[in-house]
Amino acid sequence: MDTTRNEALEAWMEEHGHSSNSLARAANSALERITGKLGKYDGRMVRDWRSGRVRWPNAATRRALEDVTGLAAVDLGFVPRGQPSSTAPPSQEDPMHRRTLVTGVITAAVAAAAPGTTAPRRIGMTDVQRLQDKFTAVIASDHRHGGQLGIEQRAVALAEEAINLQNAGSATQRVRSNLYATAASFRSSAMWAAIDGRRFNEAIGHMREAQTLVELSGDQAIKFRIWSHAGSLYRHTGRPADALAANDVARHLHITRRDPMFASLGMARQMAIQGVAHDYGSLRRSFDQAQDAMGRAEPGAYRPVWMTAFYDEAELHSLALTAYLAVGDWSTAEYHAHRCLAALRSHMVRSRAIATSRLAHAQLAQGDADTATHTAMNVPAEAATQHARVSRMLQEFGAALRATAPGSASARTWIEHTAAWRATA
Incomplete structure (x- = not known):
């Protein structure tokens, strides 16, 4: 032959x-x-x-x-x-x-x-890689600072840069698909920054742009991210039915069957939504399914940077913490908070501040004002004053502390501590 x-x-x-x-x-x-x-x-x-x-x-x-x-x-x-x-x-x-x-x-x-004109520029995978390197930087900034308007605006500008590149010259279908996927990735980061900063109207606009771009790309991984974020958006705005429907779109994509790590994340986020829906009976089963899928995922398999940068055992326990706080199971929430904080990687600055704030809530709800106050004081001043979600949780913690232990040493200590934060903000 x-x-x-x-x-x-x-x-x-x-x-x-x-x-x-x-x-x-x-x-x-x-x-x-x-x-x-x-x-x-x-x-x-x-x-x-x-x-x-x-x-x-x-x-x-x-x-x-x-x-x-x-x-x-x-x-x-x-x-x-x-x-x-x-x-x-x-x-x-x-x-x-x-x-x-x-x-x-x-x-x-x-x-x-046409004398004097030049041939159109050839757009290649090196142009895509240059943008994807910037996407990695956006992800890193998000995990350190989170929710900042500057991160959102930077992500939007880079999404527009990717779209403009589509019209800057000739390219293969593969390159064009990757450019659309990259633009969708940036829009999904802008969406998450807006959610994290509690700018929900802006988040909805980014979501719609991202959903259009990802359909042009055919990229299953970023489509999963966008619909999973949509579930989080609806969860944060008190719409659990819509949150479950959006998260179901993510969970039923082919990629969840191909890679159990995606299946695990989809189930973990469903657990958080079940908490908001007060579906207490499903939480343990959802956690076990998410943990089982994570255990079946191939270590070291290729996954997008946004996935590898945050989803691990710590994030699974963080979502369980969210769910059990929502249903008022304070002791189980505290258990997951400790497991989350023990497993968090060093670059997860924003996530550590959120988990610490939630741990303080769980401890206070169990009547331990002193321990809860000490825990809340461990949240860095930058996160406490500049991250919208953390700031709101700590304001709610202060209100609950004053209501449950008015005039106590813990309440006075907390007032003095937050005054110092405001002085440095």
Whole structure:
């Protein structure tokens, strides 16, 4: 059997920075967009295409590759059945040379027709990666500061930068899909910053923009994030039925079956919504299911940066803490608070302030004003004065302390402590 290497495909992969595994993932996603069913390509299959062992993939594979590359199968070096490679059809003969020649002719014609103009810029994966590096920085800033208007505005500006890049030049379908996914990622971060800062009207606007962009991208991971955040938005605004419906969209995406870590996060957030809905009987079962799915997730598997940066055992206990506080099970809430704080990674500054504030509430509700006050005083002044969600929780803590222990030493200590915060704000 003739196994002449597919140099055209190899050249395209090198030009666009694809390994065998990354092209397999892109083809899987493309097939899911086309057919609704995730593909099962892997690096071995791509190596078969490159080596020439597979000269003419099946129709679905050809359609997926054409979707990824924007090129016909014959232009990617594949040879139709019954056609010997030594006598390839005209469109197959030296496809790299043919495309280079055609491109040169078109460029010359355009230049002749419009003197002084230049060829359109070619947008590639390096442009996408540059934006994704900025997305990583937005995620890091969110976990340190959280809820700040500046984070929201920065994310919106970067989303617009990604969209503007769509119109800045020519690009393959793969690049365009990634640009839409990146823009959706930034909008979802703007949405979360607005939720975290209790700017709910703004959050709704970001949510709608993000939902449109993600449909253009076909990216399941960021679609999960957006709908999961939508569930959190409705939970924070006291709409548990809508929250459950939105979170169900996230939980029923294919990615939750492919990666149990997504299934775990979806169930953990459902638990928090069940708390707001006062569905006490479901909380333990939801926690166990989320924990079981997390245990089944493959360690070290590729996941998007927004997922790896925050979702772990600490976040699972944080969501359980939220749920049990909502239903008034103070001792169980305190248990999850301690588990959360013990497992939190050092960069989770915002999350530590929130968990500490919630722990203080749980302790105070059990009648231990002294311990609760000491716990609340451990919240950093920056979070207490500049993070809207933390500030509100501590204001509610102070009101509850004055109501349950008026005139006590703890109440006086808390008043003095918050006065010092306001003086430095």
